[in-house]
Amino acid sequence: MSLLQHMVFFPVLIPLLMGTVLLLPFFHKYIRRQRVAVIIANLLLLVVAVKLLADSLQTGTTMYMMGDWQAPFGIALVNDPLASVMLVLSSVLGLAAHLYACAGDDKRGMFFHPLFMFQMMGINGAFLTGDVFNLFVFFEILLMASYALIIHGGGKQRTQSAVHYVLLNLAGSSFFLIGLGIIYAAFGTLNLADMAHKAAQLDEDNIQLAKSGAMLLLIVFGLKAALLPLHFWLPRTYSYTATPVAALFAIMTKVGIYSIWRVHTAVFGNHAGDLANITPEWLWPLAWLTLVMAVVAVLASQSLKMMASNLIAVSAGTLLLAIAVNTEQATAAAIYYLIHSTLASAALLLIAGLITDQRGQAQDRLVKARAVSQPAMLGIFFFIAALALIGMPPLSGFVGKVMLLQATTADAGWVWPPLLISGLAALVMLSRAGSTVFWRTSGGNSSNTAEKVRAHPLQVIAVLVLLLALPLMVIFGGALTEITQRAAEILYLAPQPLAEAL
Numbered sequence: 001m002s003l004l005q006h007m008v009f010f011p012v013l014i015p016l017l018m019g020t021v022l023l024l025p026f027f028h029k030y031i032r033r034q035r036v037a038v039i040i041a042n043l044l045l046l047v048v049a050v051k052l053l054a055d056s057l058q059t060g061t062t063m064y065m066m067g068d069w070q071a072p073f074g075i076a077l078v079n080d081p082l083a084s085v086m087l088v089l090s091s092v093l094g095l096a097a098h099l100y101a102c103a104g105d106d107k108r109g110m111f112f113h114p115l116f117m118f119q120m121m122g123i124n125g126a127f128l129t130g131d132v133f134n135l136f137v138f139f140e141i142l143l144m145a146s147y148a149l150i151i152h153g154g155g156k157q158r159t160q161s162a163v164h165y166v167l168l169n170l171a172g173s174s175f176f177l178i179g180l181g182i183i184y185a186a187f188g189t190l191n192l193a194d195m196a197h198k199a200a201q202l203d204e205d206n207i208q209l210a211k212s213g214a215m216l217l218l219i220v221f222g223l224k225a226a227l228l229p230l231h232f233w234l235p236r237t238y239s240y241t242a243t244p245v246a247a248l249f250a251i252m253t254k255v256g257i258y259s260i261w262r263v264h265t266a267v268f269g270n271h272a273g274d275l276a277n278i279t280p281e282w283l284w285p286l287a288w289l290t291l292v293m294a295v296v297a298v299l300a301s302q303s304l305k306m307m308a309s310n311l312i313a314v315s316a317g318t319l320l321l322a323i324a325v326n327t328e329q330a331t332a333a334a335i336y337y338l339i340h341s342t343l344a345s346a347a348l349l350l351i352a353g354l355i356t357d358q359r360g361q362a363q364d365r366l367v368k369a370r371a372v373s374q375p376a377m378l379g380i381f382f383f384i385a386a387l388a389l390i391g392m393p394p395l396s397g398f399v400g401k402v403m404l405l406q407a408t409t410a411d412a413g414w415v416w417p418p419l420l421i422s423g424l425a426a427l428v429m430l431s432r433a434g435s436t437v438f439w440r441t442s443g444g445n446s447s448n449t450a451e452k453v454r455a456h457p458l459q460v461i462a463v464l465v466l467l468l469a470l471p472l473m474v475i476f477g478g479a480l481t482e483i484t485q486r487a488a489e490i491l492y493l494a495p496q497p498l499a500e501a502l
Helices: 003-007 010-021 031-059 081-101 112-128 132-150 156-187 192-201 204-224 233-240 243-265 280-299 304-325 328-358 375-390 396-407 413-438 457-475 477-492 496-501
Strands: 062-065 076-079
Touching: 003 031, 010 031, 010 112, 031 062, 031 076, 031 081, 031 112, 031 477, 076 081, 076 112, 076 192, 081 112, 081 243, 081 328, 081 457, 081 477, 112 132, 112 243, 132 156, 132 243, 156 192, 156 204, 156 233, 204 243, 204 280, 233 243, 233 304, 243 304, 243 328, 243 477, 280 304, 280 413, 304 328, 304 396, 304 413, 328 375, 328 396, 328 457, 328 477, 375 396, 375 413, 375 457, 396 413, 396 457, 396 477, 457 477
Parallel strands: none
Antiparallel strands: 062 076
């Protein structure tokens, strides 16, 4: 067995081992040792993810069977361009969020670093799994870690939002298990490759079962992806949790989007006979309303973090619309936009955290307050993130929006109005937020140097990592769009690539 085949397991193995080791007394009692260990682990994850991406572009789909059990009975991990792109994204985001936390946020509660690693393990596992049941398992791992991370640092608002988040996800987990039982009854398997192969061969009774199970899974994935009316947990959860945790959670809705692609596009796609494309007719009106309601929420936002959280909901609605369009070109554009929106929204959350620290009691609320200690640096950071989220040139947001508009020109023009209006809403609110934070100041901060708070170098590095990725997505746009097109192509070729990997 080649090193590449073993390497497919590394994005799960590295955070699993590191999270376990960090619980030992040698690490647990020494915060600096934990920080260094997790930084090394995050760098290793990034290297492995880049290697897996390069190999997937050359070899296509690779399936790794745990314990060398024969498919479809063993635990399968699958690497292809889509999975490896998501692994690179999660590695970059995890590295930036953790660097920001090392400036002091990690001291505000216990077990931050082990929980962070287990969260990364769950996210990476969800991207790699080739089995729907193991998708449930990795969902539960990332959810259990996220339950603790949400209340990191304590506080009434965090506890309230955590209770809401936990209850909704417990209900979602119940629906997930019921859906899995129905899917297994219909297909006799939960391996994605095997399901894709059998989808067109089911008899009438099993077709109805499969449709019921697929719709239950759509509800579960819609909850993760903040699909209306299951999206109300997102703004409060993201805006009240610790800043680095909120930045890491920027990829959580994308796990739901990714799961819809893996199950409903790859298994219930064009090849699935009577089960083909059962999702778009249900998805597109809900996705359209999700985007519209998120735009309204952006316009009503009263704080930077709440606005950033609602902009994440806007990006989720945009991606759900692209899924409803259900074409290879739209999916390729959506993958590019997913990368951009995750990085840009996470950067805005980190910038909002820096502004919160420097504005005193006003925190990140959009009200007149004392000036921030570093207006030039934070102003530049905010301006770059705002340009990207609005979708203006020369940053990646403009390229992503143009790709989505081009992909929906022919037969999905109904996508254009909400996409364009969402950009206008972002322009209005980010302009208002920037003018309020940096221009409507009382000047109180300059009179009391003892109260000045300056950004830690690690926090600055974390923000720069995310912001620099946005112009790089444009500079290397040709290569990146080729990767996204390749990822979409393999996704729409299912079950052939998965069957060949068995």
